[in-house]
Amino acid sequence: MNSVEKLIGLPEYKVLRINTRYKQKVIIDIETKTEKLECPKCKQFTSSIDHRYQHSVRDNSISGKEAYLQIHKKVFYCNQCDYSFTEKLESVYPRHIYTNRYEQKIFENCLENTIMNISRSENLPYDCVRGIYTRIADICIEHLMTFKEEIEILGIDEISIRKGHKNFQAVISNIGGGYVIDMLPDRKKSTVLKYLQNLPKKAKQRIVFVSIDMWEGYFTATQEALPNTTIVIDRFHVMKNLNAAITSCRREIQRNLPKELRDKYKGYRWVLVKNAHLTGGRFPKIFLADRQACHQKNPVTA
């Protein structure tokens, strides 16, 4: 591979010539290194080239200049069955006017910037940038929703679309990968169950853990659809419910305390919810001293 080919970084091509006479752009004439191809009809190999035609595609910029690859595409001819066929390229989809890697770059830029800004900086029509973005985004979504990624830890949680309203939607995510896979229309058990049952068989076999909040529908749906997985209640929801239980228990106890102790323990909620080593042993001392007094008056709450 010569140095220009290394610079372009597309090993399937050899460079024919480079045109640098334009100020804003570089045009590179290239052709594939393919010398023979299998005829799609009779499966015999042929090295006869019927003709070539030029297919110009935009590629990643070189030294700040727009780069265009002028691909001299080969049309092979099969003598066996009198059939002509065009070679396929690894780096450009048929009839596309950008290389795959350039489209990927545009897509990635769109994730961090507006389509309008990319359109201006790349000197591309707005609709082209939007078209590239939408097409690759659709492929990504399709890829995710058909569970082609290996997912070991599946997450089921929910969000409320309108704050303060109870119209929840279940959110399915790949916890290991850190991204959302899908959003279901609601969080009913039947909806989640149907979704999990319809996952591809391979995906179901690969899932090891399902992390859920404490919504019963998720638990039973997971048990039924993915019986071989381990259900994990996520820490956030365990702590949330534990804190709520402690609060209700504390209120109950405080209500039943003798008045002098009730006043004393006012504002001591933090002692209960904080880690023991952070309270400096304050709570146990107060608690033990008063426990006996409390016990004498109210054996149940003590």
Ligand SMILES: [Zn+2]
């Ligand atoms: Zn043939």
